[in-house]
Amino acid sequence: MSRPLVVIPTYNERESLAGTVARVRASVPAASVLVVDDASPDGTGALAEELASADAAVQVLHRTAKNGLGAAYLEAFGWALERGFDPIVQLDADGSHLPEQLPRLLAGLEGEGSAGPADLVIGSRWIAGGSIENWPRHRELLSRWGSAYARAMLRLDTRDATAGYRAFRADALRRIPLEDVHTRGYGFQVDMLWHARDAGLRVVEVPVTFVERAHGRSKMNPAIVAEAMVRVTAWGLRSRFGRGSAAQRTAGERRSAEAKRSGA
Numbered sequence: 001m002s003r004p005l006v007v008i009p010t011y012n013e014r015e016s017l018a019g020t021v022a023r024v025r026a027s028v029p030a031a032s033v034l035v036v037d038d039a040s041p042d043g044t045g046a047l048a049e050e051l052a053s054a055d056a057a058v059q060v061l062h063r064t065a066k067n068g069l070g071a072a073y074l075e076a077f078g079w080a081l082e083r084g085f086d087p088i089v090q091l092d093a094d095g096s097h098l099p100e101q102l103p104r105l106l107a108g109l110e111g112e113g114s115a116g117p118a119d120l121v122i123g124s125r126w127i128a129g130g131s132i133e134n135w136p137r138h139r140e141l142l143s144r145w146g147s148a149y150a151r152a153m154l155r156l157d158t159r160d161a162t163a164g165y166r167a168f169r170a171d172a173l174r175r176i177p178l179e180d181v182h183t184r185g186y187g188f189q190v191d192m193l194w195h196a197r198d199a200g201l202r203v204v205e206v207p208v209t210f211v212e213r214a215h216g217r218s219k220m221n222p223a224i225v226a227e228a229m230v231r232v233t234a235w236g237l238r239s240r241f242g243r244g245s246a247a248q249r250t251a252g253e254r255r256s257a258e259a260k261r262s263g264a
């Protein structure tokens with residue numbers, strides 16, 4: 001693990017992106033950055049290009065339309081694995097994930113302060129030492145409730161199942177069948193976690209401080225919450241009927257994704 005890559009998905013993050021990228025580069029100078037922009041109307045993609053031309057460690061993937069955080073990450077994971085990056089980190093552009101705490105996630109992969117090395121480290125708000133700053137009460141409740149629901153339905157033991165600040169070993173990502181991950185919104189985080197558990201990966205949580213965005217708008221919306229709820233419920237119910245492994249339960253999702261791709 002000597003070529004860390006920090007993936008930053010963006011949609012309309014013009015005011016936040018430059019600061020976030022600079023802070024990542026200052027916090028872990030060895031880390032490269034990949035911005036994955038979904039054709040943001042506010043010009044975030046052009047700004048990302050400016051950052052890339054000023055710093056060879058910064059690169060940009062441009063996607064043609066807003067297709068959700070999950071789709072952006074999946075494309076980035078493929079890109080990163082092809083190029084030999086390891087580990088691969090997920091980090092929001094909006095300032096909610098502190099780049100200054102990145103060394104803590106990377107240390108977690110190495111096993112510092114815990115029993116042993118991890119395959120996936122999750123920056124957790126809901127374990128001792130974790131916290132939130134300036135988050136509206138309703139968002140906190142939604143997040144805590146969402147995590148508790150996913151934990152119960154899927155029998156996960158991760159406290160912060162929807163957390164988006166994560167570090168994966170490249171090998172860990174290779175062991176997850178990424179073609180079976182179809183959740184587009186923030187349910188993507190739960191989808192990946194469940195696949196990680198199924199693949200027998202060692203998942204460790206380290207405490208982080210989650211700070212409400214200072215600029216721009218949240219992309220969270222009722223459709224994203226509904227997608228996560230419906231899927232977690234379906235996976236949980238199916239698992240109770242004995243067809244619950246991540247590999248088995250995605251057959252239907254794969255078929256519908258294929259149908260969509262072929263324009264059916």
Ligand SMILES: Nc1nc2c(ncn2[C@@H]2O[C@H](COP(=O)(O)OP(=O)(O)OP(=O)(O)O)[C@@H](O)[C@H]2O)c(=O)[nH]1
Pocket residue numbers: 008009010011012013036037038066067068069072091092093094096186213217218219220
């Ligand atoms: N490429 C891409 N990035 C996205 C998309 N949706 C959200 N993002 C980015 O993913 C990160 C997280 O999105 P946010 O809007 O902050 O959503 P959130 O963190 O779940 O919700 P808040 O707590 O309200 O901020 C940010 O960097 C967004 O710009 C998308 O469809 N495509």
Ligand SMILES: [Mg+2]
Pocket residue numbers: 092094096213218
């Ligand atoms: Mg956010």
